[in-house]
Amino acid sequence: MSTTDRPVMLVTGASRGIGAEIALLAAEQGWRVGVNYHRSEAAAQAVVARIRAGGGEAVALQADVADLQAVRRMFGALDAAFGRLDALVNNAGMLANFRITEVDAANVAGIYAANVFGSYYCASEAARRMARSHGGRGGAIVNMSSVASRLGGLAGGTAYAGTKGAIDAFNLALAKELGPEGIRVNALRPGLIATEIHEVHGGIGQMEQLARTAVPLGRAGTAREVAQTALWLAGDAASYVHGAVLDVAGGR
Numbered sequence: 001m002s003t004t005d006r007p008v009m010l011v012t013g014a015s016r017g018i019g020a021e022i023a024l025l026a027a028e029q030g031w032r033v034g035v036n037y038h039r040s041e042a043a044a045q046a047v048v049a050r051i052r053a054g055g056g057e058a059v060a061l062q063a064d065v066a067d068l069q070a071v072r073r074m075f076g077a078l079d080a081a082f083g084r085l086d087a088l089v090n091n092a093g094m095l096a097n098f099r100i101t102e103v104d105a106a107n108v109a110g111i112y113a114a115n116v117f118g119s120y121y122c123a124s125e126a127a128r129r130m131a132r133s134h135g136g137r138g139g140a141i142v143n144m145s146s147v148a149s150r151l152g153g154l155a156g157g158t159a160y161a162g163t164k165g166a167i168d169a170f171n172l173a174l175a176k177e178l179g180p181e182g183i184r185v186n187a188l189r190p191g192l193i194a195t196e197i198h199e200v201h202g203g204i205g206q207m208e209q210l211a212r213t214a215v216p217l218g219r220a221g222t223a224r225e226v227a228q229t230a231l232w233l234a235g236d237a238a239s240y241v242h243g244a245v246l247d248v249a250g251g252r
């Protein structure tokens with residue numbers, strides 16, 4: 001396979017945490033990778049450098065996924081770099097910790113824009129490239145939900161849980177819309193995974209302590225364990241998995 005025949009995956013929020021692991025594992029498995037980031041440019045460039053050092057192809061793509069124009073520019077840059085798209089992982093997301101009495105327009109709108117609107121914007125641009133009715137060859141979309149959608153999240157997590165419930169419903173409806181277009185759509189529901197996202201409510205140490213009792217497997221998960229499941233869902237091994245929401249949560 002020449003390098004230009006290799007499939008292309010765009011991973012949003014791939015500068016750190018779960019997204020970075022998905023990008024690195026995708027490259028190991030032969031994908032060419034778009035490494036989206038919002039603010040962490042140096043970290044995103046480090047992910048790209050690791051991929052290139054391993055013989056893979058990657059490009060760093062700055063965009064706030066909550067900004068539709070920025071998302072459109074990002075997809076244009078991906079087109080220019082690779083000329084095709086085969087999979088989108090809607091991973092970018094944030095956690096918020098505020099009580100319902102502390103709600104204001106900014107804290108609610110901000111998390112819904114990043115976690116929900118961003119997934120709509122990126123899925124739309126991906127579908128314009130992958131859908132058969134648009135001349136595409138099909139593909140896969142993986143949406144990042146959370147067990148918060150069925151457990152309600154941690155303290156101060158009403159907005160976060162709401163965004164992930166929205167992603168579960170979005171995933172199902174998108175699967176109905178895009179299945180006939182040759183695009184498989186699935187979601188992951190990670191549980192307690194050791195990443196920097198937990199800084200807003202006590203940090204990784206506190207989360208790992210909780211995981212020892214709250215998770216039947218007795219530990220937090222790793223970003224790599226989520227990445228392995230995401231890559232499986234995006235690839236041909238999951239060719240008849242569609243509209244599914246898969247827990248990666250150690251039984252929690």
Ligand code: NAP
Pocket residue numbers: 012013014015016017018019036037038039040041063064065066091092093094095114118144145146147189190191192193194195196197198
């Ligand atoms: P993380 O370590 O905090 O990383 C978040 C990533 O998302 C960063 O690369 C960040 O980019 C990017 N991002 C955030 N807002 C963005 C925006 N508006 N536009 C573009 N990129 C944006 O988080 P993580 O734990 O890896 O989480 C990844 C996904 O998994 C999220 O959707 C999260 O909700 C979900 N999840 C995580 C857990 C967990 O326990 N860790 C559990 C369930 C679900 P910059 O740094 O460049 O700004």
